[in-house]
Amino acid sequence: MFKFNFINSKKEKIVILDTLTSKYVEYCIPKNINYYNIGYREKINIILNLKFFLIFFYYFFKTKKITLSLILSICRIKSTEIILTNVDNSEMIAKLNNYNVNLNVIMIQNGMRSHYDRHGWTNIKKFPILYGFGKYEEELLRFMKKPINEYISAGSLKFGVYKEKFISEKNRYEHKNNISYISQYREGMENDKKYQLWYDHKIKILPYLEKLDPNFKIILNFKRNTSSEKKETSFYKKIEFANKKEIFLDKEQDDFSSYIHCDNSKILISYFSTLAIEFYGIGSKVLFLAGIPEIKTVSNDFMGFLKVLPEFLKITSNDLEEVHDKLNYLKSLPQSEYLDLTISSRTFLMNSEKGFVHELVKKKILKILDNQNR
Missing domain, CATH: 3.40.50 (Rossmann fold)
Structure with missing residues (x-):
């Protein structure tokens, strides 16, 4: 009204x-x-x-x-x-x-x-x-x-404000997470049969990521103690995780907690989130899942940026070994070499020079x- x-x-x-x-x-x-x-x-x-x-x-x-x-x-x-x-x-x-x-x-x-x-x-x-x-x-x-x-x-405007005005807030987190998955939970999408293939893929890959990294975390999309956050955590609790109690990184009432969680992660996993692109732009290590054939069929709205990414940053099959191998490659890749290999695609997607x-x-x-x- x-x-x-x-x-x-x-x-x-x-x-x-x-x-x-x-x-x-x-x-x-x-x-x-x-x-x-x-x-x-x-x-x-x-x-x-x-x-x-x-x-x-x-x-x-x-x-x-x-x-x-x-x-x-x-x-x-x-x-x-x-x-x-x-x-x-x-x-x-x-x-x-x-x-x-x-x-x-x-x-x-x-x-x-x-x-x-x-x-x-x-x-x-x-x-x-x-x-x-x-x-x-x-x-x-x-x-x-x-x-x-x-x-x-x-x-990005918001990311620039965070970097200049609020970057010191990340010091309140004492640990550095190894691998963090950026949630893109939307109630309408998760309950839509059109996106069933995407849901099926999450059931398969997220527990696998936890097996690869016992400290695996999910960066939540919605703020703590909201009805949307409760629905989001309920959605993920349906998936078979070994450590459901400590797997979530909450989005607090301040607007920059998601940025802080990403800053405190060594490798980010995402399908096609803007948050992942923002951090990729500054040189964070990101592995994108959006190139998997089944995901392409339901997410073509977001696929334009994939063609400019190096092959070692995108998963293109349902083979979990591909995930394993590319994560290991990212872990072993020196940061300076990573920056050199990704400079052209990073500035193409998120140019803050x-x-x-x-x-x-x-x-x-x-x-x-x-x-x-x-």
């Missing part, structure tokens, strides 16, 4: 769209610059003055879209110059500067994308300024024939505001 949200008319140079992801976007705002967070999901945002409603009806006549017209009206009243968002697959946000050419819209990528409908890029006719993970997305946009105002290959995303966006914002004030 939609709720009314009343907003003040104070002038704000920057509006951040989507309060669910705004805590990371706020690190992109330069000092002494006014900004305002707008949550638009299930909300009707209104400024109580006559001018606002006149502008709203003008935009609604042009767009026939309530939420789009409300945001455009708010930006007009607030004299907003920049829209900033960590939502990169919203058709509505991408349209904003079609109706107000003075708005500079900056999107920041928030997850792995593909040319399939599932990820939302197919619905966007033209992209504004986009800070993406790497060259992979730039090629993907070219393949999809999507025009874009500007693309910047920059890495120019600096942290939040620092790059800060510079972009200052440049835009400086140009508009001349």
Whole structure:
């Protein structure tokens, strides 16, 4: 159900769209610059003055879209110059500067994308300024024939904030895990017969990984003491593990515990999670399971990145010996040699060579505001 949200008319140079992801976007705002967070999901945002409603009806006549017209009206009243968002697959946000050419819209990528409908890029006719993970997305946009105002290959926003602001928190974990599996549990997927092959594969491979490493861990996807976390742990407890009590690494209420668990693992195992790609980008050892034939049939939405990975990082058969051999190879491979062998694919998928995303966006914002004030 939609709720009314009343907003003040104070002038704000920057509006951040989507309060669910705004805590990371706020690190992109330069000092002494006014900004305002707008949550638009299930909300009707209104400024109580006559001018606002006149502008709203003008935009609604042009767009026939309530939420789009409300945001455009708010930006007009607030004299907003920049829209900033960590939502990169919203058709509505991408349209904003079609109706107000003075708005500079900056999107920041928030997850792995593909040319399939599932990820939302197919619905966007033209992209504004986009800070993406790497060259992979730039090629993907070219393949999809999507025009874009500007693309910047920059890495992950949240991961950059973690590395610069919160990296010291990992010291609270005293041990270094050997092998950790990154859970991608989704209730809808795990109970969908379409993904039965994927479930069957987990039943087979996860206990095998525990046999290879008695200290094997599962990094949970959902936060501790939530209903989703209880369903997630119940799902994995159905699988025959030798050590069910200590196999889970909890996702605590802070947002960076998953990053900390990955930082404290020697080798990460994943099918196709964004978290795995983020850590692969900085040189962590990652073994990807998504190349297995049965998994390909149910996960083609996520498969584009596999072709750029070295063969020793991807499992391509149901033979558990392949898992055994490639894990042993990764364990024995010196880190310096690993970095040399993976440099091209890592920078292609997660390019953070120019600096942290939040620092790059800060510079972009200052440049835009400086140009508009001349």
